[in-house]
Amino acid sequence: MKLGRLNHIGVATPSIEESLRYYRDTMGAVQITEPFDLPEQGVTVCFVDTPDSTGEVGKGTQIELIEPLGETSTLNTFMEKNPLGGQHHVCYEVEDIEEARHWFEGRGKRILGPTRIGAHGTPIFFLHPKDMMGQLTEIMETPKKDAH
Amino acid sequence: MKLGRLNHIGVATPSIEESLRYYRDTMGAVQITEPFDLPEQGVTVCFVDTPDSTGEVGKGTQIELIEPLGETSTLNTFMEKNPLGGQHHVCYEVEDIEEARHWFEGRGKRILGPTRIGAHGTPIFFLHPKDMMGQLTEIMETPKKDAH
Numbered sequence: 001m002k003l004g005r006l007n008h009i010g011v012a013t014p015s016i017e018e019s020l021r022y023y024r025d026t027m028g029a030v031q032i033t034e035p036f037d038l039p040e041q042g043v044t045v046c047f048v049d050t051p052d053s054t055g056e057v058g059k060g061t062q063i064e065l066i067e068p069l070g071e072t073s074t075l076n077t078f079m080e081k082n083p084l085g086g087q088h089h090v091c092y093e094v095e096d097i098e099e100a101r102h103w104f105e106g107r108g109k110r111i112l113g114p115t116r117i118g119a120h121g122t123p124i125f126f127l128h129p130k131d132m133m134g135q136l137t138e139i140m141e142t143p144k145k146d147a148h
Numbered sequence: 149m150k151l152g153r154l155n156h157i158g159v160a161t162p163s164i165e166e167s168l169r170y171y172r173d174t175m176g177a178v179q180i181t182e183p184f185d186l187p188e189q190g191v192t193v194c195f196v197d198t199p200d201s202t203g204e205v206g207k208g209t210q211i212e213l214i215e216p217l218g219e220t221s222t223l224n225t226f227m228e229k230n231p232l233g234g235q236h237h238v239c240y241e242v243e244d245i246e247e248a249r250h251w252f253e254g255r256g257k258r259i260l261g262p263t264r265i266g267a268h269g270t271p272i273f274f275l276h277p278k279d280m281m282g283q284l285t286e287i288m289e290t291p292k293k294d295a296h
Binding site: 001002003004005006009011012013018019022023025026027028029030048050051052053055059060061063082084085086087090092104107109129130132133134135 | 282
């Protein structure tokens with residue numbers, strides 16, 4: 001397997017509304033997607049777009065803002081330890097999600113649950129941070145419409 | 149100020165040597181810079197290159213691996229709390245570092261120390277995570293040779 005694009009970094013927040021103000025007013029973000037709920041993952045999500053090395057906004061690694069949704073969200077534990085929010089996970093793209101799953105399984109890495117559809121509408125899975133040098137790591141199949 | 153490119157995410161590690169094996173063998177990285185010391189910042193550093201949306205390796209957001217250097221490294225505190233390592237900071241590019249410094253100062257954000265030369269050879273400064281929604285944030289002037 002070859003290291004893919006860093007699609008996004010996941011950043012937990014106690015309030016997406018407050019984060020949106022922060023990214024717009026303090027960081028100068030000019031393009032942010034509408035927040036939406038992912039109930040099965042217990043999060044409300046939106047993406048802050050960044051420019052790539054050519055300056056094109058939306059082509060760079062995104063910031064995925066995640067706010068806990070519901071009392072049982074697993075993100076609540078993270079927020080108890082990090083009430084201000086903070087970096088939560090990294091997400092790399094792969095061409096083929098099943099191939100990637102076999103790759104990591106073959107290396108003894110713990111995969112957290114089944115492959116499922118993620119915030120970009122493509123299949124994803126998460127790997128245990130203790131097997132990934134301390135980083136909760138999401139693996140995501142590259143959206144076909146964005147393929148080059 | 150307009151949100152710049154996400155130049156890199158800083159990832160702390162107890163051992164760059166071990167991280168290099170991990171990024172090569174587990175994550176499939178094909179391009180990693182030679183580690184070097186930044187004694188004034190108390191870290192040994194190297195960069196893992198990732199592809200951008202066109203697939204060109206080295207054009208995407210980099211992973212900056214940082215290992216504590218010396219007994220007095222401020223990174224030692226982070227490593228005590230996160231012995232496996234993990235996400236440490238984010239770094240955004242700006243066109244003009246002095247303009248950016250004034251911008252953040254004007255918004256009451258605490259800047260950690262003077263503007264200094266960072267790992268890419270351009271001026272940088274860090275902002276206090278408690279003022280940046282939980283993220284230690286580095287601001288870095290875009291290297292001129294990489295400008296497009």
